[in-house]
Amino acid sequence: MNMALDFSEVDAGMLAEVGGKAANLGELTRAGLPVPPGRVLTTEAYRQVAQGLETSGDGLAERARRHLLEAPVPAAVHEAIVKSYAALGDDVPVAVRSSATAEDLPFASFAGQQDTFLNVVGAEAVVDAVRRCWASLWTDRAIAYRESNGIDHAAVRLAVVVQVMVDARVAGVMFTANPVTGRRREAVIDANPGLGEAVVSGAVNPDRFVVYGGEILERHAGDKRLTIRSLPGGGTERVETSHEDFCLTDERVRALAGLGTRVEDHYGAPQDTEWAIDEHGEIWLTQARPITTLYPLPERDRPGLRVYFSVNVAQGVMAPFTPMGVSAFQLISGGAARLFGHGPADPLDGAPFAAVSGQRMWFDLTTAVRSRFGRVLLPRMLTLGEARAVPLFEQLAQDPRLSVVYTSPRPVLRGLSRFARRIHAPSRAMLALTRPRKALEYAARLGEELDRRLLVPESATPEQRLDHAERMLAGTFPVIVSVMPVAVVGYGLFALAAKLSGVPLSDMQDILRSVPHNPTTEMDLELWDLTTRIEPEPFKEKPVAELVSLYQAGQLPPVAQREITAFLDKYGHRGVAEIDLGVPRWSEEPAHILGVLANYLRMDGGAGLAPSALFAKGAEEARAAIAQVAAAARRKGRWRAAVVRFGLRRTREFAGLRELPKFYLVKTLAGVRRSMLVVGEHLVGLGVLDSARDVFFLGLRETRAALDGGDLRQVVAERRAAYEQESRRRHVPRVLLSDGTEPEALASAAAASTTGGALTGTAASAGTVTGVARVVLDPIGAHLEPGEILICPSTDPGWTPLFLTAGGLVMEMGGAMSHGAVVAREYGIPAVVGVPDATHRITTGQEITVNGAAGTVTLL
Template identity: 70%
Template sequence: MTLAYSFHEIDASMLAEVGGKAANLGQLTRAGLPVPPGGCLSTEAYGLVAAGLDELIARAPAGELAARARELLLAAPVPESVRKAVAGIYPGGAVAVRSSATAEDLPHASFAGQQDTYLNVVGEDAVVEAVRRCWASLWTDRAVAYREANGIDHGAVRLAVVIQRMVDSAVAGVMFTANPVTGRRHEAVIDASPGLGEAVVSGAVNPDRFVVHEGEILERHAGDKRMAIRSLPGGGTEREELDHDGFCLTDAQVLELAALGRRVEDHYGAPQDTEWAIDDGGTLWLTQARPITTLYPLPAHRAEGLRAYFSFNVAQGVFGPLTPLGLSGLKLVSSGMSAMFGFRVADRFAGASPITDSGGRLWIDITPALRSRVGRAVLPRMLSVGEARAGVIFERLTERPEFSVTQHSRRPFLRRIGRFARRMHVPSRVRLALTNPERAIALSKRIGAELDARLGIAATATPLERLDHAERVLHAIPPVIASIMPMALTGYGMLGLASRLSGMTLSQLQDVLRSVPNNPTTEMDLELWHLATRIEPFPDVPVAELVAAYHAGTLPQREQIAAFLDTYGHRGVAEIDLGVPRWSDDPTHIIGVLANYLRMDTTGPTPDVLFARGAAEAQALIDRAAARAGRVKGRVVRFALGRARTLVGLREVPKYYIVVTLTAVRRSMAVVGEHLASLGLLETADDVYFLTLPEIRSAVNGAEPDLWRALVAERRASYAQERRRRHVPRMLLSDGTEPEALAVAAAEGDLVGTPASAGTVTGPARVVLDPLGAHLEPGEILVCPSTDPGWTPLFLTAGGLVMEMGGAMSHGAVVAREYGIPAVVGVPDATHRIATGEVITVDGATGTVTLPRGADDRAAAGTVALP
């Protein structure tokens, strides 16, 4: 048992013995960086005084655990062996005594400030007492809550304590080697103030701020620096009032700090959050370094120079990460789409050339569009209807010299579009939609039937045959999408024509698209509501018990629910991901929604009544628009709006068929997973979703049998970590910059987004980050990051919708309009700035969300920073 180490004895492999902070200080010391000398009391010492904690963790009520654990540690005697170990590393004089937990300063969770530090501690007895208090600080309420939020087992965390020579600093502060607000890499942000760095770290002072990039100071902001924390001669610290004008660092010192930060980042290979101090003699010391855990990981770009990426996940309403098999499947789909446009793909499993991934999410390289005259004209219009805020960001990026136009001619684009239109029979599909919409609808259904036939595979198929089949159908699905989209887009074209002829804006005609037919998603939602009207109320027990009864065959309503799942069981939340369970795999969400419906007060209009009312109101609006256009034009307006109502529901059909395809592939891969698990290559059949298609083929062929279990375990951990990420950029540059964070001004008092569904509603907000198990009372306003069809059962009871992502034609907006729910989308950071239970007002016509008085602090004017 080793109770203490000097920094020179510590390396990166000793996390379990010395904790994150000490492991970093040991690495930095061994790398020759200017770290004040010191040592570390190991986690073995903590273990000697923490006897009884395991039993306490197992038995103490959750609300009492932190206080009782602190009480136990503060009361436990410090063994003589630990006192001797402290004496062995205490250098005499003033030291800093700092907590170093085994779950601290890690790449995925910094735990910054969660445990305690004691400064200017003098004398062995005082050091021992500070050590005891550091041990107890592992169990502060904030540290316990942080561990629970990050999924870290309390019993697995132990604490070491750093004892380090105190730097009596003239100036100190913190430095991020990447900009924590904009995300830009290699841009040092330095906060500095006179005295000890505690004043800056604790937020007790407004420091000077400097921003440095590539050896150039880009920004200088002088703080008021009204206070400094100073060391006292006999130990401890005091606060001193200051009247400090000017900057506390010279330009030379700022550049020296930035150079030190670059050395630290180069050593770790990742951006770092550091603490530093400059003593009275002008010597610069590095007192701490930890990873910056809030930065979004950079996409793996395939081209040189600055690139701009748009989040495919945001466009699809899937906020969380995709499984590795989900990413692999979508990349293969993108290769099929690229081939459809005549672009050759070198490796179809790598995806189309603009596609890359990062953080378990897909990104599209939009740099070619930024540098093209046609791209600058077309893409903002596309984004304005699907992801409006991204369109604004795109326009802003066109002003940057790095994205100046290099492709001026429109001819290459027009030639490709022309060839694509002929190959996909676009003119004939548009003509069919206009002249005979019933046949267009029938064609879309026939395409679905042909797809179903193509998806069939014999139960006796071998794993390799299943892989071959999966790869074929995934690569072939894009033409199915392309064959239906012209008919749906014709409907929107007719809406635009009616707007021009009637003199009414698209916003004024918005209600024409309420309760449209031929939309498989709204048909599904209404069928679910009708199911709720046909079955008896569930027993008043938790949803988990209802699900268990369903699987056991003892739920009285099981046959009716199973019939619904036979038709719609391929759907689910984040359904574009091959690795995510469908409702047929896990009916928890559907049974929970049904339980919610069955509790509803049905004295008011029911969803089916509201849907019928919406259709009647749409027809009345068509009559008004036709009358406004006049006798001749009015006939055209009536025709156009009738076609729009008939056709726009087809917008959801391509997505529906994609999900049908993905579900068929998922089920086939489940069989392959069972095969690999039976061979011992995977622990469970579900592990197959954490491998890519080429990796599954390698495993089936017997390659590297010892690799797959470890690889799956690593990816499951990364996936779980990314699921906890609360912020995903809409757009991201290859240097890490999030363009939206550069200058997104929030409206004072109100939140501003994109109008999505007209109407005004006031009601209590319900912030939902994951629809699984979510309960939405009738009339509550759903506030969420984004939505896909798996969310829409919640819409039937929602009084309104506020969404962080999306535009006027995004999925959530379309469904909200069809249900007549006032909706505002593209509201930055809405899930943070609105609290569950707050009574808010949603104005779907103006795109504003009004917060209650007292909530203005969350919506204060200024730059919206990354959380």
């Protein structure tokens, strides 16, 4: 390997040799873009100096830095540094910049993690600056950043860029896409007099310009109170200054934006660039790297601006889907679309409105947004499940690019009519009204029929298992959704009772407490009840990992072994992120359930706090609430009271069925998963895969093709790595436009998230509680003390065992009818949902007050 290379000898494929920064500078140079001349000391130079360095163990950071600062520089390395510097000119001022092999990557920029030294003059000064760059690979911040991105310390090397300094009159940074709103091709430029370090380091409030299509959309003047300037003979100085005017003319702003477009076009992706303008007015590029924080866009096959809604966010599953999970969801969506008369020609293609981006599922709601009828119906539907999205769609309705083009309601009404007929909605609703017991029996029979349909003979071939899986996934949704008319009758009568009595719906929430026939509530109560029957000793004494080993070996105490097995036989198909077919179920990985049991058994609580007692109390309060609403109705007429009592009794009988379709859907996914594991074992035998679970990193089409043989192990390894990387994404938009814009980011943060010092969201479950907050991002292994207030991104049924001990609930996502809200009401837990950034703005241990009726969270 060469010890030093000129930028003209470097390209993007030389990452391992020159690091990310140098690879990009070389690529820009070779593309003919204006880059100051420079050379790069390759990772070979670092390797020679770092020989013998241990990259693990205690005191790693300090030990590594001391080694690199004190170890002798080999003669060959010293010579390479001196010659590289001399090649740029006689005592020319240079910037000495770190260029790590794990830097400026598509998924992690590492911006600012290693050091840069500006205006370095003289050969020995350059040698010293290079040595300090090497040492900066081992700062605490750089180590922590690598660990957070899953990058092995031992695999990282550092090259060093030595580049001619631009004596900048103005400098700064430019994003070729808006990093806040996500809008692509909207350049955002920060500029300040002097060197760009003032802007990059955040030491100054720079001028800001936003440019789109050659038009300057925004100009914001910064105070520009600090300028960093080069000093004669080397080094820099910081000078306090005062600049009232903009430091860039409109002509320069447009020229910079045009240069940014050239850079983005070269890379084919938005870029984060640094630039400088010299005393002659010439613009120079000093760096370019991918903008790693932008959410990837769905592939578009239809023209115009599109509006996408996140299925993951709505379901509280922030993690990506596995490839087979995506395949399964597409099949299910195709089955749903057929009910409305819009099914795809090939079911495996999924519904026309389903899209994939960032390994997550999205619905294209453009047609609804641009429909007069859709603009009425969509907000009402979202209010129930994802209330924070409602103002976003109201905001989009004002965008002239999304004007109404579908004025007739007939297509929607035809689709809804077709849907109602195909699931026999009128007859199911009539059954619920007139023969409630028969309606409940019908819902139960659906589950029994589903269990029969999920059975696959042991002798089934892999091809037959795939055929069965595709039939189940495409055909199950139309069957299980047929129970929804029964649940809708319950909620419809709830609304009718409010109208007849004059009691606001918000004052009737107690009626929805402790409703029967909710499979998730029943599961949670059965789990708690286990604690009253099993032997407590091992759960109080042993760590969860050991409990799992004992259970899987059949060596737990006999009652615990038997009762937990029975519980998992009934509910083992559930799990966290359970709508992804590729995710293990509790029956496969029981650590979560055993950990919950251990937490329950370690608690001290009176019998009155037992969930069964609280549930019974909630049912009594619900009956009392019905009597109060009926009394209010009686004052308006005797017949009204009778109708209200009738309606609210039906509400309590059927409201719990809201959770049943998903319960059955997840059971279907679990059944298909079991069958696909058998197919995976077959593929392992063929040498196609290393492990049966690797099958979930293939789509259904690919799995069928793999039955003919081949080797997909490398494909699986790459997909698993991409999945794990995407799992670390910290932000997923709830609504995304096809130009990259996140509508939520356009809203005012102050107006959206605070009112009178309180965080605000959607009122979900009435009541007020003051307690200690517990922020939980992942329910697996989480521990919640009785009375603590659970703060979480969202919930699916895998979270609900935590509800049994929670004093209150705050969720970032959701609406009044979202899963967490429904379960919180049933347990009588005060809850506020749809609170922006709750998991960041509230900290564990902080005392807060949750007002579930007002929808506010007050930080005390």
